[in-house]
């Protein structure tokens with residue numbers, strides 16, 4: 166494993182350094198010359214002046230190689246930046262991302278590049294550095310996805326040659342890693358395991374009629390059944406389910422919604438680009454005998470995305486993914502071939518999906 170990782174990290178660091186050349190920009194054109202100061206627009210407050218001064222101090226600290234001081238000034242500049250000034254907010258986040266990367270604080274670096282991406286999802290530098298930060302954090306699958314996204318959005322981008330090289334290296338590394346790991350239960354960010362109690366089997370499942378939902382068609386209902394059947398079969402007999410004809414308090418309710426915005430996990434516009442918005446599973450859990458069990462789950466599946474009816478394949482993949490959550494797989498796989506991958510779930514269960522549900526229901530729990 167160590168042999169595998171080492172060269173990858175070195176290449177990545179070079180990647181970040183390569184990108185930094187155009188990262189330290191000065192506050193944007195509204196302060197391009199001194200004359201503007203005499204003609205301050207009403208929206209430019211005293212706070213913004215503070216921001217400019219703090220930004221300059223940060224840049225000077227960076228020029229002296231004092232990265233810690235630099236980060237402190239950029240954080241203060243961020244606080245002083247007017248919320249409506251999205252362009253400067255974005256640049257500040259990118260500068261902080263770079264500064265923390267140079268200090269090898271890659272989680273902080275990632276957080277700031279993600280904020281920059283939410284402010285401007287067309288910025289190639291943010292996308293490239295989200296990939297690079299993930300790689301430095303050892304999140305190989307996520308890094309691969311973001312390098313791929315960079316290449317998809319900017320095939321002739323400044324860093325496309327490096328991104329292609331990284332995709333090749335990471336794909337090889339991922340294949341070796343998968344050869345060693347048969348499931349992804351441990352990849353979950355959650356450290357608590359929850360599932361349905363054995364005496365709740367078969368789990369009662371209610372699927373709402375979707376007739377009044379635009380974009381709904383009757384074959385979609387079958388996808389939910391297909392998903393339950395596949396997961397149940399993979400569980401080796403631990404999971405069983407049964408359709409019921411009215412909403413239930415202690416089972417799984419499935420609902421169709423037209424817009425991703427209606428999904429209960431929807432956070433804010435601009436954050437939908439993570440690909441999480443096509444479906445949602447909200448599980449409710451309780452401790453019984455010191456172990457955590459799911460007693461209720463509401464699943465929502467969207468029929469539309471960005472004004473377009475979603476194709477059957479996408480909805481089917483979403484159903485498989487969300488039912489996986491409903492049964493207790495709380496995390497995500499980083500492998501794009503698994504149904505529990507959050508970016509491109511597949512319409513059937515991979516061997517790793519099957520092994521994961523099996524192990525979830527076999528493990529002692531906590």
Ligand SMILES: [Zn+2]
Nearest residue numbers: 486490497507
């Ligand atoms: Zn998910």
